[in-house]
Amino acid sequence: MSVIDLRSDTVTRPSPAMRRAIADAEVGDDVLDGDPTVRQLEQRVAELVGMEDALFFPSGTQANQTGVSLCAERGTELVIEANAHLVHYELAGVAMIAGVQIRPVVTPDGVLTAELAGGALRGTSPHLPRSGAIAVENTHNAAGGKVMRPEVMAAIAALARESGLRLHLDGARLWNAAAALTTAPATLTRGATTVMVSLSKGLGCPVGSCLAFARELRPRAWEMRKRLGGGMRQSGILAAAGLYALEHNLPRIAEDHANARRLADLLADSPTVRPSAPETNIVMLDLLREADTADRVIPRLAERGVLVVPFAARRLRAVTHLDVSRADVERAAGVIREVLR
Template sequence: MPMSVLVSPATPLDLRSDTVTRPSTAMRQAMALAEVGDDVLDGDPTTAALEAWTAAALGKERALFFPSGSMANQAAIWVHTTPGTEVLCDAESHVYHWEIAGAAALCGVQCRPVRGESAVFRAADLRAHIRTPSIHAPEPSLVCLENTHNGAGGVVTSVEEMRDIQAVAREHALPVHLDGARLWNAATALQRPLAHLAACADSVMVSFSKGLGAPVGACLAGSADIITRAHRVRKRFGGGMRQSGVLAAAALHAAQHHYDRLAEDHASARYLAQVVDGAGRARVVAPDTNIVMIDLPQPRAAAVVARARERGVRLTEWHPARIRAVTHLDAPAGAVAEAAALLRQTLEEVLA
């Protein structure tokens, strides 16, 4: 009896990102039945429940619901910094590369990229990049971490290394903000509670629209003072939402029902990496979580992506010699296995 085909041009598998997931039937039902109010006027009960759950999970006093992680990151930068100072962040971080210079345009601060010898910066790298005080140089005002690190391929920073970075920041009286868009994946990979990772930062952003599979939304968590100030910034940025409980219900459902299955995505990513590594002399960055970066021996990423799409596998051209694949809720293990075989064949053909 022939095996069923899960991946084909007619039934494509989208591995471009874990943001491509669609709300499950149960999630849609939670959204439809959500108790709502006007969150801008006097509060939305479902949004309040999500914020309380997130604050407790991260071990923080309060949390605030945002339309997006980028807005939450920028609100944190606004709260922690003053114009004319600089934010120290990883050289490949999201806040540096993918928030269209929001720190400069919105907050009046510049980013100082920190590059270390490993995939992400360490405590010693941070110390080396903090400027000697000078009337000619901007003062530092904030340290930004990213865990997992998207640009590095979903790399996880350990709790111990995060604590070391936090200690260096404290030596210089600098607050720490954690871009934890995929902190759920980091905690899963490390087998540590979320609160252990969040304790290494003064403010933490978590996204519900990545591996957890919600359609939209993020939370910023921190002290009561930080969140009170962030609430005003969210209003200034246009992030106040009315019956936001419809969206918050999806995020809360995702956190309560999809968090525990993230290890499945990590296992699929490891399998994909194992199958395609070496095909056409391509090399895979061993995945810590659900992101697989494939480095090509020549700048043929566009051709590989196009050929794979013809076969039903959708990928991201990260740069001309690197491809990204991300496993997620809507990519079952069997489909990923078929996609891996198709991608290996594609790499061998295009890179021959």
Template sequence: MSHATPIDLRSDTVTRPTAAMRQAMANAEVGDDVLDGDPTTQQLEALVAERLGKEKALFFPSGSMANQAAIWVHTRPGTELLCDADAHIYRWEIAAAAGLCGVQCHPVQGQGALFTVDDLRGHLRAPSIHAPEPSLVCLENTHNGAGGAVTSLADMQAMQQLAATHGLPVHLDGARLWNAATALQLPISALAACADTVMVSFSKGLGAPVGACLAGPAEFITKAHRARKRFGGGMRQSGILTAGALFALQHHYDRLAEDHASATYLAQVVDGAGGARVVMPHTNIVMIDLPTRRAAQVVTRARELGVRISEWHPGRVRAVTHLNAPAGVVATAAALIRQALEEVLAS
């Protein structure tokens, strides 16, 4: 069996704007956001700040830029930030903390899939003239590298309290914080309260084509605005972009549980195929561990059968459920992924 247009489960970033979202973007009221503000962007920023329980929010072209702006404001050159050893900020932002902010990442290696307050405590250095001073703790929820795993509210609160005892601010990479709040059945503001600043993305589970927001105290966001300008993130009629993000937040947030249910179904179908083992998902990301390092072959065979998945590393592949892959489509994809696993791993 094959599909002329493959089912694309490589990421939840592959979604296309819905017709209604495109209409909202086409009809957006706009202004010059650099000169005197864009009204649609201002509406989105106000709504995000309200949802997250923060004083102010600022729109960015990408989550990576928003994360780096937060680091730029929170830290000073020659210090270090502590983050999970597999954090997006450390692994997938091309050393921007070092290159842009002069800050070293100190990776915290957890005992499990997610680092805990005890892991963090064990990585805080004793003061020494020979060691860099810490300036920031970065959390990530959901955790992309751990397969969309969710850090509990209690664990986040514990890490925030530990950071506070050392005089350290906390930044939360919440690219998929919407998914974490959905999985925990909590208001997103409860999770956002565990950090001084929070980045949230609109171009993943919510299905917008582009964009993220950084939220925090008003004085901090004013400084982050300068960082955004420095990084080249000033935009003009940004309302065309923020209208898509605004529509996504208003119309797609409440359906995220559907993606989580689809991911769980997919995991149950493919687990054990050809000896593969699934990391049971907390949210919408399914990591499939292979008994041999044949991820590239599995990805190729799945594509031939009509499903696009991604190679995470040679012994692991990843599938992500999303807005453009409803339950029936995921059911078809799950059967095809299982077939690909069985064929490749048996050969």
């Protein structure tokens, strides 16, 4: 029995064609004097997200922390949605690395709006920390892959501009947001100072993210990456996977969204589990019976070849990706119904 791994879209394996691209990559020393394949990837990402330049990082967390450091002064506050990845899943890096305090904003659906963000900005006071920057997340992981629409982003960008603040976009799954809206990624980044995109979520790469920005920020971004240990030598072998993915895997992301909807539809009438209505490739599964807790249900699903992760005491998360087919999600739905009947 094959395992259906719905824990994350980071669990994908490089395809044979991606492995060939990796093996054939032209490389240099990216720390010493540059790697040509890395530079090609950076230029392509910058073009796709509508920015002047980009820098390749080994992880999205490192790219996010660099973005926050470029946007906010140490000792100031970062206004951000309360359940954002930067708040919960980067080990207090905003405080430890960037020296910035989180100013969390509670929202009903994971989408930070200009009105809510504006309400969190501090007035001038000798007793209160200054607002240093705003950060947004698109799509929003903890909100089940919720998409921030371009008009919402535009209003937040206008608020940042009027307030004299920089704006960081955590776009780990920006590719999914663009696919869901059938628009170019660049339409979702307008007004951002820094934009992080992941290559290992949704695109099927083994590792890597990019941070995009205005050209004059590249020296500071490079310095920060070096300080965090992110300088990589012959990293063209990793960048080649990213270039392959942008050409071959990016156009198919909508298939993952269709599979997520199929999973949710097949569970919609279950009396024991309530699926979220996915906008992208994440389905939250709420367990409705008191006895069905995540720590009890997950091992039973795993025994039957379906892997998911806990997201609360009675909430599971399932993520579709290029290694999960329509037949896989149909089988997974059947297993979930059987285990929870």
